[in-house]
Amino acid sequence: MVTTTPSGKTSTATARAVRGGEGKPLLSIRDFKVEYRTGGGATVQAVRGVDLDLYPGESLALVGESGCGKTTFGLGLLRLLPRLGHASGKVIFNRGDGTEIDILGLDGRDLREFRWRDAAMVFQGAMNAFNPVLKIRAHMHDTMRAHTKATRQEIEDRAGELLRLVRLEPERVMDCYPHELSGGMRQRVLIAMSLLLEPEVLILDEPTTALDILTQRSIVDVLHEVRERLGFSMIFISHDLSLAAELADRVATMYAGRLVETGGVRDLFYRPRHPYTLGLIKAVPPIVGDLPDLESIPGGPPSLAALPKGCTFNPRCKFATDECREAEPDLLPVTDEPGSAHDVACIHWKDVHLDREVPNQDLGTAS
Amino acid sequence: MSALEKTPETTAESRTPLMTLAGVSQVFDTKAGPIRAVDNIDLSVNPGEVLCLVGESGSGKTTAARMAAGLARPTDGKVEFAGNDIWSMNRSDFGRFRRGVQYVHQDPYASLNPTRTILQTITAPLLKHRVVKGNKAAADKAAELLTKVDLTPPENYLPKFPHQLSGGQRQRVSVARALTLDPKLIIADESTSMLDVSIRISVLAMLGRLRDDLGVGFLFITHDLAIAKYFGWNGKTAVMYLGRIVEFGPTPKIINAPTHPYTRALIDAIPEPDPDLTKTKGRESLRSLEIPSLAHLPSGCSFHPRCPLFEDGLCDGEVPQLVEIRPGQSAACHVVARDGAGEVRPDEPVA
Numbered sequence: 053m054v055t056t057t058p059s060g061k062t063s064t065a066t067a068r069a070v071r072g073g074e075g076k077p078l079l080s081i082r083d084f085k086v087e088y089r090t091g092g093g094a095t096v097q098a099v100r101g102v103d104l105d106l107y108p109g110e111s112l113a114l115v116g117e118s119g120c121g122k123t124t125f126g127l128g129l130l131r132l133l134p135r136l137g138h139a140s141g142k143v144i145f146n147r148g149d150g151t152e153i154d155i156l157g158l159d160g161r162d163l164r165e166f167r168w169r170d171a172a173m174v175f176q177g178a179m180n181a182f183n184p185v186l187k188i189r190a191h192m193h194d195t196m197r198a199h200t201k202a203t204r205q206e207i208e209d210r211a212g213e214l215l216r217l218v219r220l221e222p223e224r225v226m227d228c229y230p231h232e233l234s235g236g237m238r239q240r241v242l243i244a245m246s247l248l249l250e251p252e253v254l255i256l257d258e259p260t261t262a263l264d265i266l267t268q269r270s271i272v273d274v275l276h277e278v279r280e281r282l283g284f285s286m287i288f289i290s291h292d293l294s295l296a297a298e299l300a301d302r303v304a305t306m307y308a309g310r311l312v313e314t315g316g317v318r319d320l321f322y323r324p325r326h327p328y329t330l331g332l333i334k335a336v337p338p339i340v341g342d343l344p345d346l347e348s349i350p351g352g353p354p355s356l357a358a359l360p361k362g363c364t365f366n367p368r369c370k371f372a373t374d375e376c377r378e379a380e381p382d383l384l385p386v387t388d389e390p391g392s393a394h395d396v397a398c399i400h401w402k403d404v405h406l407d408r409e410v411p412n413q414d415l416g417t418a419s
Numbered sequence: 420m421s422a423l424e425k426t427p428e429t430t431a432e433s434r435t436p437l438m439t440l441a442g443v444s445q446v447f448d449t450k451a452g453p454i455r456a457v458d459n460i461d462l463s464v465n466p467g468e469v470l471c472l473v474g475e476s477g478s479g480k481t482t483a484a485r486m487a488a489g490l491a492r493p494t495d496g497k498v499e500f501a502g503n504d505i506w507s508m509n510r511s512d513f514g515r516f517r518r519g520v521q522y523v524h525q526d527p528y529a530s531l532n533p534t535r536t537i538l539q540t541i542t543a544p545l546l547k548h549r550v551v552k553g554n555k556a557a558a559d560k561a562a563e564l565l566t567k568v569d570l571t572p573p574e575n576y577l578p579k580f581p582h583q584l585s586g587g588q589r590q591r592v593s594v595a596r597a598l599t600l601d602p603k604l605i606i607a608d609e610s611t612s613m614l615d616v617s618i619r620i621s622v623l624a625m626l627g628r629l630r631d632d633l634g635v636g637f638l639f640i641t642h643d644l645a646i647a648k649y650f651g652w653n654g655k656t657a658v659m660y661l662g663r664i665v666e667f668g669p670t671p672k673i674i675n676a677p678t679h680p681y682t683r684a685l686i687d688a689i690p691e692p693d694p695d696l697t698k699t700k701g702r703e704s705l706r707s708l709e710i711p712s713l714a715h716l717p718s719g720c721s722f723h724p725r726c727p728l729f730e731d732g733l734c735d736g737e738v739p740q741l742v743e744i745r746p747g748q749s750a751a752c753h754v755v756a757r758d759g760a761g762e763v764r765p766d767e768p769v770a
Contacts, residue, residue, distance in 0.1 A: 117615045219708070236708065264475040264642065269688035270708050291616060294690035298697045317694045335617045336692040337645040339674065340700075343652045348621035352585045 076146055077105035078252055078285050079129075079171075084141035086121070086128045086309075096356040098124040100309040101141070103383070106253065111279065111286045113300035113317075115293055115332065119353045121309040122289045126255045129287075130173050131155065131163060145170060148252070169199055171253040172246035174239075176261055181242055182230035188241055189226040195248050214244040217281065218274045236267030240274060247282060256288040260295060272298055293336045297321055302393075305329045308354055308364040311383055315394035325386050325394070325401040327369045333406060363398070371400040435502045436463035437604050437636045438487055438520070443496035445482050451714040456482040458662040459496070461741075464604060467634040469654030471647040471670060473685075477710065478659040480640045484606050487638055488522050489513075501603075518548065521597035525609040527589035531581040537592055538577040541565070544599040564595040569625050587618035591625065598629070604636040605629075611646060623650050644685060648674045658682045661713060661721045664741060668748030678760035679750040680728050720753065728754045 086099040098121045106112055114122050128139040143155040147170065158166055175181045182191060192211040196202050202210070212222035218240040230238060239259065246254055259275070260268040272295070279286060290296055296303050297317060304314040305328060313326040324330045331349035338344055351368045354360055360367050362377040369376070376399065386394040386401060398404065445457040457479040464470045472480045485491040486498055489505050498505050500516045508516060524530040531540060541564060542557040544550070551557050562573035568591040570576045581589055590610060597605055607626065611619045627650060629635050637654075641647050647656055648670060656673040658666040658681065666679040677683045684705055691697040705725045711717050717724050723734040730753070739751040744760050 117617055234710070264710075265644075265685055265688045266475065266705065266708070269690075269702075272690065292690075293616065294692045294697065297692055297694040298690040300694075321692070321694050332617060333692060335620050337620075337649045338691050338693065338696075339645045339648065339686060339689045340691065340696070341675070342671075343649070346620045346649065348619070348624070349617040350621075352587065352615075352618065 075108060078108045078110075078146050079104075079106040080142075080144040080146070081105070081129070082142040082144075084125070084128065084139065084143060086124050086133065086137055086139045089136045089138070090357070094357075098137075098309055098356055099128060099139075102311055104304065104311065104314070106285050106287060108252070109283050109285055111288070111299055111301045113296035113303045114287060114289045114306055115291065115296050115303060116306035117332075117353050118291060119356075120306045121356075122291075122306050123257055124309075125306070126173065126257050126287065126289050129155065129255060130167055130171055131158065132173065145253075165199070168195065168246075168251060169249045170251055171255065172249070172251040173255040173257065174242050174246050174259055176258040179230060179235075179238060182238070184230055186229075187226070188228055188230070188233075191241075191245060192226070192248065195245060199249050210248060211244070214247055215241070217247075217278055218244045219270070220244070234267075235263055236270060239263065239267075239271055243271070243274065243278070247278065247284070250282065250284075252284055254284050254286045256286060258290055259288060261290070261292070275299060293321075293332055305332070308359060309356060310364070310380075310397070311395075312365065312397045313395065314383070315386075315396075316392060319389065319392050319394045322406065323389065323394075324406055325396040325404050326365075326398045327371050327400070327404055328365050330404055330406055331368075371398075371403055373400070375399060434465060436499075437466050437468075437501060438638070439463040439497075439499040439502075440483065440487060440493075441497045441499065443483070443486055443493045443498060445479075445486060445491060446494045449714070454713045455662050455716070456713065457486070457493075460657075460659075460662075460664050462487075462657060462664070464636045464638055466603065466636050467630065469630060469637045469639055469651040469670075471651035471654065471656040472638065472640045472659060473642065473644055473647050473656060474659035475642060475685075475710065477661070477713065479662040480642075480659055481608055482662075483659070484522075484608050484638060484640050488520055488606050489517060490522075518600040519603040521600065521602040521605050523590075523593050523597050523605060523607045523610045526613055527586055527593055528581075528613075530593055531589055533581055535580075536577065537561075537565070537579055537581070537584075540581075540592065541596055541599060544596065548600055550600065560599075561595075564598055565592075567598065567629070568592070568595045569621070570595070585618075587614050587622055590614060590622055594622075594626065594629075598633075602635060604638065606638045606640070608640045609642065610639075612641065612643065619646070620649070626650065644674065644689060658685070661711065661716060663721065663738075663751065665722065665752070666748070666750045667741060668745075672745070672748045676745070676748075676760070678744045678748060678755050679752050680726050680755070681722050682750075684725075684727075720751070722752075728752070730754060 081102060081104040084099060084102040085097060087095045087097050089095050116122055127133050129143060133139060139156055145153050145155055193207050196207045215222040215225055220237060220240055225241060260271050288299060300317045303317050303320040304311050305326060307328050313329045320329060324333055334347045337346055349368055354364055363380055366372040366376040381397045381399050383395045383397040386396055440460060440462040442459050442461060443457060444459050447454045447456055460483060472483060474480050486493050492506060505516050538558060538561055541561040545557045545560055551560050561577060565573035565576055570591050611622050614622060630637055639650055651670045654670055656670045657664045660681050666673060666682045673682060677686055687702045707725045711721060711724060719735040719737055720739050723729050733753050739753045741749045741751045742756050743749045744755055
């Protein structure tokens with residue numbers, strides 16, 4: 053009864069390799085910070101110094117609770133922050149032809165060119181991302197005409213091809229207004245549109261939140277398929293750990309504006325070394341099997357205006373000692389897992405273990 | 420758990436269910452024609468039991484809950500509270516029913532009055548229904564209720580306004596307010612779906628304690644089967660699709676040994692928080708992704724245009740009835756009713 057999807061799900065799962073550390077990073081982010089002005093000369097830092105590399109073809113999941121700075125990080129990368137936000141640091145994008153561009157230094161024409169052509173974003177509320185009085189066809193044409201010199205027919209062909217790739221019928225969808233489509237269809241149109249100019253990086257902000265389970269599944273399958281076909285890199289922001297397990301090669305956990313743990317998807321899920329990642333994993337109920345033991349993380353993320361002293365997670369952490377309240381730990385490699393690219397920002401990482409059984413020990417680490 | 424082995428009918432005989440929906444339908448008249456939001460469903464909740472209602476949006480979960488709460492009058496069928504039809508009750512009995520059934524909404528940002536402090540929110544029903552006399556006693560009772568929902572110490576929360584609380588705390592206040600009138604049944608409509616994963620489990624654990632300690636029955640509505648599994652493990656689950664119940668049974672069987680192709684598709688579609696497992700999980704492909712409109716339901720089984728088991732002439736003919744497939748577990752599917760559900764899938768233990 054169990055059949056694979058047309059894409060041959062089982063084969064893609066093994067073919068999708070983690071490319072962490074391979075070649076030159078596509079996106080190299082150093083000491084990336086975002087501040088919001090909050091009036092009266094005060095500012096809050098929503099992203100507080102993130103270092104991250106995204107390699108070609110890689111899929112990176114950014115996980116964490118709401119209010120941890122995930123969306124701000126995504127918006128900051130594409131320079132889409134609202135007026136009161138200010139990004140600083142260094143974000144180097146590596147174009148395929150060897151040229152490097154500093155995203156934070158772009159303006160005007162160059163910035164417009166970078167967006168959509170080099171990097172595109174898919175937003176959470178698919179309805180709000182469209183102009184409600186334009187048909188899908190007009191959206192496609194606008195985007196292509198603003199960035200290329202393509203002819204009408206070329207645009208039609210390209211749009212049709214991408215819509216079919218996300219399993220929509222172009223004839224049916226192109227002449228619809230956004231409100232005439234269901235939530236899942238809108239999200240798929242948005243994914244198709246974001247790929248119009250073949251960007252190297254796709255940032256997806258909660259791509260399946262607020263969608264039904266079966267619709268969510270179709271979006272996930274579509275993402276697997278188009279990534280396989282077009283080979284772009286992807287950063288996707290999600291609070292849903294199951295989705296990260298499904299779609300990511302590498303996972304980064306974000307807490308209070310900083311990365312507290314990064315690593316291959318198997319390292320992070322089977323051997324989390326930061327108490328926060330551990331807590332998140334323990335809070336998600338799996339669907340198969342018997343009733344699991346679940347635990348919640350006490351309290352909530354701290355206010356960015358009044359961060360706790362030392363490690364920002366220490367008030368909620370059961371591993372916390374006096375030392376944790378002194379200085380904020382740096383993101384450092386986990387040294388007892390040779391060969392893995394697993395970093396953690398916790399001084400007690402050696403004591404943090406997931407006590408759940410690892411199903412397939414023999415597969416080794418993912419990286 | 421012998422009660423789990425019985426069909427709903429036999430359980431109903433052994434004791435009076437708290438709440439029964441018998442052949443209940445809700446038809447909305449719209450310009451596009453009549454919409455059968457809920458079509459002839461039977462459900463019952465026993466005292467202290469959990470009944471989970473799961474399904475995608477548009478499946479009629481909330482409409483069913485609104486009828487159970489007496490907020491909407493069914494166009495057909497009977498809603499009974501402790502054995503009495505709520506729509507032929509006299510005023511005082513209806514009042515008692517209303518007090519006995521409380522609703523916890525999805526959005527804790529919208530369901531609390533922003534101009535009232537937590538103290539005012541919780542004492543209002545206490546004073547109005549004369550559960551306690553005087554402001555002092557009401558404040559004491561409010562503090563006791565906040566302790567029950569783990570908002571401790573209560574003095575820290577009573578003078579606050581909703582905007583000063585986090586989503587999880589607000590939802591706890593909603594639950595405390597629902598508890599003011601000592602309800603027999605709490606209808607929780609997606610009550611945890613807006614909360615962060617880390618907080619969700621603690622709110623569910625708190626609700627579970629109320630269920631066990633106070634013997635409150637729950638009609639628990641969710642689109643998330645993993646949550647239904649966690650909260651309703653000892654109870655029953657009904658899966659709804661386009662206004663009809665397509666599968667009903669004890670929660671562990673619905674989750675681990677689903678029989679209806681729709682339930683199977685739902686469970687297969689859920690990603691697991693485990694990278695190896697989720698990538699090797701078998702998936703049935705549906706024949707269509709589009710959910711039919713309620714205004715133009717497909718003939719026969721409304722799942723047939725999407726169903727992988729579809730058989731021409733059988734599935735698009737008559738509407739399938741819920742029939743028992745395994746002891747205590749029933750499904751509305753022509754093919755499964757004829758062929759049986761097959762053996763339980765090997766990787767999933769029978770509970």
